[in-house]
Amino acid sequence: MLTQIIQNEWRIAWRERQLSVLWLIIGGLLLFATFSGWENFQRIHHEREEAAQLMRQKWENQGDQNPHSSAHYGTYVYKPVSILHFLDPGIDKFAGVSLRLEGHVQHGLAFAAASEQSSLSRFGDLHTGLILQVLVPLLLIFVAFNSFQRERSSGALRLMFAQGIAPRSLLWGKIIAVWSMALALLLLVLLLSGVLALSQPQLSQGTDVWLRLLGMTSLYALYYFLISAMAVQLAAAIRQPALSLLSLLSIWVLSTVILPKVVAASAEQQKPLLGVMQFNEQMHEERDKGLNGHDPEDERSKRFERKILAKYGVDSLSKLPINYDGLLMQEDEYYGNAVWDKHFGLLNRDLRQQAQYVAWSSFINPFQALRNLSLSLANSDLYQHLHFQKAAEMYRRTLIRTLNEKMAYGGSKTGDWDWKVPEAWFSELRDFDYQAPAIARSLQQRSLELVAIAAWALLLILLLWMPWWKAERLL
Amino acid sequence: MITTILQYELKQLLRKRVLWALLLFVLLGGGYAIGYGWLNYQHYHAQIKEVQQKQAETYAELAPKYDTLTQLGDQAPERLKDYGNPIMADWWYRRYATWSPGSLSALAMGQRDQQTPYQRIQLYRNVNLPELEEINNPEQLLAGNFDLSFVLVYLLPLLVIVLGFNALSQDREEGILSLLKVQGVTPNQLLFTRIALQFGLLWGLSILICSIGFAVVGANWAHWPAWVLGCGAWLLLWVGLVAWVNTWGRSSAFNATVLAGFWIVLLILLPALINFWVDRTYPVLPRSEFMATARDIDSQEWDRPTAVILADFQKAHPDLYSKIPQPIRDTQEIKVFMYNELSIAKVEQLGAPLMRTGTQRLGLENRLKYLNPAYAFNTILTTSAGTELSNFIDWQNATRETLKQNRELINQVALAGKSFKKAEFEQLPTFEAPPLKAQVGGNLLCLGLLAGLLWLLVWWSAQRNSAEV
Numbered sequence: 001m002l003t004q005i006i007q008n009e010w011r012i013a014w015r016e017r018q019l020s021v022l023w024l025i026i027g028g029l030l031l032f033a034t035f036s037g038w039e040n041f042q043r044i045h046h047e048r049e050e051a052a053q054l055m056r057q058k059w060e061n062q063g064d065q066n067p068h069s070s071a072h073y074g075t076y077v078y079k080p081v082s083i084l085h086f087l088d089p090g091i092d093k094f095a096g097v098s099l100r101l102e103g104h105v106q107h108g109l110a111f112a113a114a115s116e117q118s119s120l121s122r123f124g125d126l127h128t129g130l131i132l133q134v135l136v137p138l139l140l141i142f143v144a145f146n147s148f149q150r151e152r153s154s155g156a157l158r159l160m161f162a163q164g165i166a167p168r169s170l171l172w173g174k175i176i177a178v179w180s181m182a183l184a185l186l187l188l189v190l191l192l193s194g195v196l197a198l199s200q201p202q203l204s205q206g207t208d209v210w211l212r213l214l215g216m217t218s219l220y221a222l223y224y225f226l227i228s229a230m231a232v233q234l235a236a237a238i239r240q241p242a243l244s245l246l247s248l249l250s251i252w253v254l255s256t257v258i259l260p261k262v263v264a265a266s267a268e269q270q271k272p273l274l275g276v277m278q279f280n281e282q283m284h285e286e287r288d289k290g291l292n293g294h295d296p297e298d299e300r301s302k303r304f305e306r307k308i309l310a311k312y313g314v315d316s317l318s319k320l321p322i323n324y325d326g327l328l329m330q331e332d333e334y335y336g337n338a339v340w341d342k343h344f345g346l347l348n349r350d351l352r353q354q355a356q357y358v359a360w361s362s363f364i365n366p367f368q369a370l371r372n373l374s375l376s377l378a379n380s381d382l383y384q385h386l387h388f389q390k391a392a393e394m395y396r397r398t399l400i401r402t403l404n405e406k407m408a409y410g411g412s413k414t415g416d417w418d419w420k421v422p423e424a425w426f427s428e429l430r431d432f433d434y435q436a437p438a439i440a441r442s443l444q445q446r447s448l449e450l451v452a453i454a455a456w457a458l459l460l461i462l463l464l465w466m467p468w469w470k471a472e473r474l475l
Numbered sequence: 476m477i478t479t480i481l482q483y484e485l486k487q488l489l490r491k492r493v494l495w496a497l498l499l500f501v502l503l504g505g506g507y508a509i510g511y512g513w514l515n516y517q518h519y520h521a522q523i524k525e526v527q528q529k530q531a532e533t534y535a536e537l538a539p540k541y542d543t544l545t546q547l548g549d550q551a552p553e554r555l556k557d558y559g560n561p562i563m564a565d566w567w568y569r570r571y572a573t574w575s576p577g578s579l580s581a582l583a584m585g586q587r588d589q590q591t592p593y594q595r596i597q598l599y600r601n602v603n604l605p606e607l608e609e610i611n612n613p614e615q616l617l618a619g620n621f622d623l624s625f626v627l628v629y630l631l632p633l634l635v636i637v638l639g640f641n642a643l644s645q646d647r648e649e650g651i652l653s654l655l656k657v658q659g660v661t662p663n664q665l666l667f668t669r670i671a672l673q674f675g676l677l678w679g680l681s682i683l684i685c686s687i688g689f690a691v692v693g694a695n696w697a698h699w700p701a702w703v704l705g706c707g708a709w710l711l712l713w714v715g716l717v718a719w720v721n722t723w724g725r726s727s728a729f730n731a732t733v734l735a736g737f738w739i740v741l742l743i744l745l746p747a748l749i750n751f752w753v754d755r756t757y758p759v760l761p762r763s764e765f766m767a768t769a770r771d772i773d774s775q776e777w778d779r780p781t782a783v784i785l786a787d788f789q790k791a792h793p794d795l796y797s798k799i800p801q802p803i804r805d806t807q808e809i810k811v812f813m814y815n816e817l818s819i820a821k822v823e824q825l826g827a828p829l830m831r832t833g834t835q836r837l838g839l840e841n842r843l844k845y846l847n848p849a850y851a852f853n854t855i856l857t858t859s860a861g862t863e864l865s866n867f868i869d870w871q872n873a874t875r876e877t878l879k880q881n882r883e884l885i886n887q888v889a890l891a892g893k894s895f896k897k898a899e900f901e902q903l904p905t906f907e908a909p910p911l912k913a914q915v916g917g918n919l920l921c922l923g924l925l926a927g928l929l930w931l932l933v934w935w936s937a938q939r940n941s942a943e944v
Contacts, residue, residue, distance in 0.1 A: 018729075018732065022736075029744075036751065043758075047761055051761060051763060051764050054764065054767070055767060058767065058771070073770070073774070076763050076766070076767055078763070090617065091613035091614055091616070091617050094589075094611070094613040094616040094617050095613035096608060097761075097763070098763035100763075100766070108608050108610070109608075110605075110608040110762075110763070111608075111761070111762040111763055112589070112613070113759045114589050114616065115586070115589040115590055115591075116759045116762075116829075116832065116833055116836075116864075117586075117759065117836065117864065118586065118836065118837055118840055118863060118864040118865070119585045119586050119850075119853060119854075119857050119862075119863060119864070120746060120749065120750050120753070120840055120847075120850050120853075121750060122586075122619050122620075123742070123743070123746030123747060123750065123849065123850065123853075124743060124746065124747050124750075125747055125750055125751065125754075126744070126747035126748055126750070126751050130743075130747065134739075134743065135739070135743075138735070138739065142732055145728070146728060241726075241727075241728040242640075242641060242645075242726075242727035242728045242731055245728050245731045245732065245735075246637065246731060249731070249735055253633060257629060258504070258621075258630075260618045261618055261619050261620065261621040261625065262507070262621050263618075264614070264615045264618035264619075264621075265511050265515075265615075265618075265620065265621045267612075267615065268515075268612065268615050269511070269514060272518055273610050273611070273612065274610060275522035275525075275609070275610065276591065276607045276608060276609050276610045277522065277525070277526060277593060277607060278522065278525065279610055280607065347610065351612050354612050354614075354615065355612075355614060358614070358618075375614075381614065382612065382613060382614045385613060
C-alpha cells in the first residue's frame with residue numbers, strides 16, 4: 001500500500017507541469033553548479049599549488065645567504081582547498097588564504113577574495129551547497145503544501161480511508177514520496193561528485209574524502225526528511241492550501257534567511273573581537289617587555305647574555321665559540337611564541353565561543369545544523385581555518401628555530417652578520433606539508449549540530465505517532 | 476467609485492490580523508537591524524577613533540620637540556637632533572589613512588566589515604601592500620549582516636507578496652468577485668486600488684523605518700531622499716510583479732508559488748549568477764604572489780650598486796636629482812631614498828592590475844544592473860552610506876595620493892641634505908578622506924525603468940485578461 005501511495009504521489013507531481021518544470025530547473029542548476037564548482041575548485045587548487053611551488057622555488061633559490069637574512073626573507077604558505085570545496089566552498093572566500101612566515105613577526109592569514117569584491121558577493125554564490133540547502137527544500141515545500149488538498153476536494157481521501165488505508169500510512173507514504181523526490185536529486189549530485197572526485201585520484205586517495213562525501217549525502221538526506229515530514233504534516237493540519245504554503249514559506253524564510261543572520265549577529269555581540277590594530281599593539285607591547293634580538297641593551301637580554309657567558313665559561317661575547325646573536329634571536333622567538341600562544345589563544349577561544357553560540361541555535365533551527373555540518377564535512381569551516389593557522393605557525397617556529405640554530409652553531413661568530421650558508425642547505429629544510437583534520441575530528445567539533453539534527457528528526461517522527469492523526473481530522 | 480473601494484479596502488486591510496502581525500514583524504526586524512547596526516558601528520567607530528587619537532597624541536608629543544629643534548638649531552642636544560632625520564621624523568609621527576564611513580553605515584554595512592580600515596602613512600608603505608588585515612570571524616561574514624539594508628532589500632518584498640498574492644484570487648475563490656461585478660466594479664479597478672493601497676502603506680512603513688534609523692544613528696539627512704526614493708522604486712517593482720501575477724487569473728496558491736519563485740530569482744539566483752559571471756570575467760587576482768614578487772623587487776633593488784640606482788633615479792626624477800648636493804650623492808643615506816622611490820614605482824606598476832580588477836568588476840556589475848535590480852537598490856543604500864567597494868577604492872586612491880605627497884616631501888628635504896625642522900614637520904601630509912560618491916541617480920533610473928516596463932506589462936496583461944479575471 002505504501003508503495004502505491006508513493007507511486008501515486010510521483011505520478012501527480014510529474015503530471016503537474018509547474019512542479020516537473022521546477023524539478024528539472026533545479027536539477028539543471030545542480031548540474032551546472034556542480035560542474036562550475038568543480039572547475040572553480042580546480043582553478044583555485046592549481047592556483048594555490050602553483051603559488052606554493054613558486055614560493056618553495058624562491059626559497060630554494062635564494063642564493064648563499066645569512067640564516068637571519070633568510071628568516072627575514074621568509075616564505076609564504078597557502079591554505080589548500082579540500083576536494084569537496086566544489087560542493088560547499090564555505091568560508092573560503094571570506095577567510096585569508098595565505099600566510100607570510102618570517103622571523104620576529106607572526107602574521108595573520110591574509111587576502112580573502114571577498115575583500116576585493118563588491119557587496120554583490122554578499123548575495124551569495126551559485127554553488128551546489130546553496131542549491132541543496134536553499135532551493136531543494138523549497139521544491140519540497142511546493143510539492144507538499146497541497147498534497148492533501150487535491151484528495152480532499154476530489155473526495156479521493158474519503159475513498160482511501162474507506163478502503164482501509166490508515167491515516168498514518170498515508171502520511172508516511174506522502175512523506176516518503178516527497179522525500180524520495182529530493183533523494184533523486186541528491187543521488188544525481190552524489191554520482192556526479194563521485195565521478196568528478198575519481199577524476200582526480202591523487203586528491204581523492206584514502207577513505208576520508210569518501211567518508212566525507214557519504215556523510216554529506218546522509219546529512220542532506222536527513223535534512224530533506226525533516227523538511228518533507230514537516231511540510232506534509234503542516235499540509236495535513238492546515239486546510240487552506242494558500243495558508244499552508246504561506247506558513248511553510250514563512251518557516252523557510254525564517255530558517256534559511258533571517259535566523260542565521262540574527263544568530264551570527266548576536267554571537268558577534270556576545271563576544272566582540274578586537275580590531276587588528278589593538279590586537280597587534282597588545283602583542284607588540286608584551287613582546288617588547290621580553291627579549292629583543294636587535295636590542296642587546298635590554299635588561300632581559302643582558303640576563304640571557306650572562307647566562308650564556310657562564311655556560312661557556314668566558315667573560316665576553318667575542319670569546320664564545322658560537323654565534324651569540326643566533327641564540328639571542330631564538331630566545332626572543334621563544335618569548336614571541338609564548339605571546340602568540342596567549343593572544344591567538346584568546347582570539348581563537350572567542351571565535352570558538354562564537355561558533356558554539358551559533359551551534360546551539362541548531363536546536364531551534366535545523367538549517368543551522370545542516371549548514372555548519374556541511375561546511376565541516378567539506379572541510380571549509382572556521383575550525384579547519386584555525387587548524388591550518390596553527391599548523392602554519394608550528395611550521396614557522398621549526399623553520400625559524402632551524403635558521404637561528406644554524407646561525408648560532410653553524411660556524412659563525414657573534415656579530416658576523418656577513419657569514420653565509422650555501423644555497424643547498426636551504427633546500428634541505430623541510431617544506432610545509434599541511435594535513436587537514438580527519439572526518440572524526442571535524443564531526444567531533446560539530447557534535448552539538450549532530451545532536452540537534454538528530455533531535456529534530458526524532459521530534460518529527462514522534463509527531464507522526466501522535467494520536468491526533470485520525471481520518472476525520474484529515475478529511 | 477474608486478474612493479469608495481479605497482475606503483472599504485483600507486478598512487478591510489486594517490482589520491486583517493495577518494497585516495498587523497506582519498507590520499509588527501517588520502517593525503521588530505527593522506528595530507533589531509537598526510540596533511544591531513548601531514552597536515556594530517559603535518565598535519567600528521571606536522577603533523577608528525583610537526587610531527585617529529593615536530595620531531593626535533603623537534603630534535602633540537612631537538610638535539614641542541620640533542619647536543625646540545628649530546629654536547636651538549645646531550645647539551640642540553644630540554638626542555633631539557635624531558628627530559631632524561627625515562626617516563626618523565616620518566617614523567615617529569604616526570599618521571594613518573582611515574576609512575571611516577559615517578554613521579549611515581550602521582544602516583547599510585555593505586563591505587565595511589571586509590576591509591582593513593587603516594593604512595599607515597609612511598615612506599616605505601604601498602597601498603597595495605597592506606600591513607594589517609582586519610580580524611573577523613569568517614563564518615559570521617558568510618552569514619552576512621542583519622542591517623536595515625537587508626530588511627529593505629530582502630524582507631520588504633516578502634511583505635509585498637504576503638499582502639498581495641491573493642489581491643484578486645481570494646475574492647474569486649470565495650465567489651465575491653462575481654457579486655462585485657454586478658455592482659459595476661471591474662476586477663481591474665479592484666486590483667489596482669488594492670495594489671495602490673498596499674504600495675502606499677508599505678512605502679509609508681519603509682519611510683517610517685528609514686526615518687527612525689536615520690534619527691537613531693544620527694545619519695546625514697541629505698541621503699534620506701535617496702533611501703526613500705530607492706524604497707519607493709523597489710516597492711513599485713514588487714507591487715508590479717504582484718499585480719501582474721494577479722492578472723493571470725489563477726489560484727491564490729499558484730500566485731504565492733510564482734511570487735515566491737520571483738523572490739528567489741531576483742534575490743538569490745540572479746545575483747548569484749551575475750556574481751558567477753563577474754568572477755569568471757574578472758577573477759580576483761592572487762595578491763600573495765604579488766606580495767612575494769614585491770618582496771623580491773625590493774631586495775633586488777637594494778642589492779644594485781649605488782651608481783646604477785643613481786643613474787636610474789636621475790632618469791626618472793631629473794629635477795629632484797639635480798637638487799642633490801654633489802658631496803652626498805653617492806652616500807648610503809641618499810641611496811635609501813632613491814632605492815625606495817624606484818622600488819615603489821616598480822611595485823605600483825606591478826600592482827596596477829590588482830587595483831584595476833576591482834574597478835573592472837564594478838563596471839561590469841554596473842552594466843548588468845538592469846538584470847539585477849536587487850543589486851541596483853542595494854547599491855543606492857551602500858554607496859550613500861559609503862560602504863561599497865567603490866567607496867573603498869576611492870579611499871585607496873586617496874591614500875595612495877597621501878603616500879605620494881609624503882614621499883615627495885621627505886625626498887625633497889632628504890635629497891637636499893637638509894633635516895626636519897618645525898616647518899617641514901608641520902608640512903608632513905595627513906590623510907583627508909575623499910568626498911563620498913553615492914551612486915543614486917543611475918540606479919534609481921534603472922529601478923524606475925524596470926518598474927515602468929513591468930507596469931506596462933501589467934496594464935497590457937490586465938486588458939487582455941480582464942474578461943477571464
